[in-house]
Amino acid sequence: MQTINCILCESNAGYPIISEDLYIGRKCTICDLIFVSPRPTLEAIISIYKNDKSAIYSNPYSSNTFYKLLHSKHTIQLLSNYSPTGSILDIGAGGGNFLKQAVSSGYDPFAIELNKNNADYISKQLNIPCEQRPFDLNSFQNISFDIVYHCNLLSHLYDPVKTFLSINSKLNDTGLLFFETGNLGGLPDNLLNKFDKFDLPDHLFFFGNKSIELLLNKTGFKLINIATYSLAPNIEYRYFKANIKSLVRHILHTTTISKYHSNNNSNQEQISDLNISKIRTRYIYQYIDFILTYKIGSYLFKKDRPQTMIVVAKKL
Numbered sequence: 139m140q141t142i143n144c145i146l147c148e149s150n151a152g153y154p155i156i157s158e159d160l161y162i163g164r165k166c167t168i169c170d171l172i173f174v175s176p177r178p179t180l181e182a183i184i185s186i187y188k189n190d191k192s193a194i195y196s197n198p199y200s201s202n203t204f205y206k207l208l209h210s211k212h213t214i215q216l217l218s219n220y221s222p223t224g225s226i227l228d229i230g231a232g233g234g235n236f237l238k239q240a241v242s243s244g245y246d247p248f249a250i251e252l253n254k255n256n257a258d259y260i261s262k263q264l265n266i267p268c269e270q271r272p273f274d275l276n277s278f279q280n281i282s283f284d285i286v287y288h289c290n291l292l293s294h295l296y297d298p299v300k301t302f303l304s305i306n307s308k309l310n311d312t313g314l315l316f317f318e319t320g321n322l323g324g325l326p327d328n329l330l331n332k333f334d335k336f337d338l339p340d341h342l343f344f345f346g347n348k349s350i351e352l353l354l355n356k357t358g359f360k361l362i363n364i365a366t367y368s369l370a371p372n373i374e375y376r377y378f379k380a381n382i383k384s385l386v387r388h389i390l391h392t393t394t395i396s397k398y399h400s401n402n403n404s405n406q407e408q409i410s411d412l413n414i415s416k417i418r419t420r421y422i423y424q425y426i427d428f429i430l431t432y433k434i435g436s437y438l439f440k441k442d443r444p445q446t447m448i449v450v451a452k453k454l
């Protein structure tokens with residue numbers, strides 16, 4: 139375990155603001171960055187990421203692939219406004235959902251993925267060049283990229299300043315940094331009491347607008363845009379989800395049963411219909427999840443609310 143100061147303001151030790159298990163998150167009084175201190179060693183963190191049970195990396199066969207498809211399409215659409223073509227490196231590519239979409243939109247994909255199952259799936263099934271080692275200046279040897287993308291990675295980085303400097307070096311002269319992260323560091327202190335889970339020390343930092351801009355300035359980037367999406371509608375919806383779930387189940391079940399009676403189907407057909415109705419229900423929930431955050435959340439309930447943010451920055 140090692141004690142650190144704010145990685146952006148350096149001399150600021152911050153004040154304790156959140157805690158989980160044995161870990162304490164401290165908030166910098168200057169830039170609002172929340173950082174875990176004391177924290178585990180780099181070796182301990184890497185071993186967490188290589189472990190299949192890590193909460194961070196997704197299973198390529200997981201059931202929320204429809205949500206990931208919608209999310210990837212949304213992200214690519216936004217990206218295409220800034221850079222419609224080119225090579226793109228996804229750091230922490232997970233199950234490769236984003237890159238799969240990037241390929242179909244004409245981008246030239248590369249992946250960094252530490253989880254072996256995911257890395258194998260990306261390189262062998264998706265045929266996308268993939269390195270299973272932490273990103274650094276030596277990643278993909280001499281290749282440089284038009285775009286570097288990462289999603290929900292920033293909070294996990296051991297040394298965000300060093301990583302962003304390396305990203306800057308691996309970008310072409312007109313390169314673009316495009317990433318998604320949360321805004322917990324930018325929320326008023328009293329709102330943080332409402333969270334019951336911070337996933338420390340998987341998460342080592344929580345950024346907000348102020349600290350993101352400072353990080354970009356320190357590492358040779360110019361901020362172009364931050365698209366913000368409130369998580370509040372989704373959080374509220376989850377409170378009511380159990381009720382909605384039983385209602386949707388009831389409607390689909392009734393429809394399916396009445397169809398059985400009227401059609402006098404065989405048992406096998408009934409099972410297949412039930413499976414279809416299960417899949418349909420799952421898709422409906424994933425669609426609602428997406429709409430609440432990335433459509434409704436892009437307009438409503440944003441001030442002082444938890445958000446996910448897509449940040450666009452260009453290399454200076």
Ligand SMILES: [Zn+2]
Pocket residue numbers: 144145146147148150166167168169170171
């Ligand atoms: Zn600071």
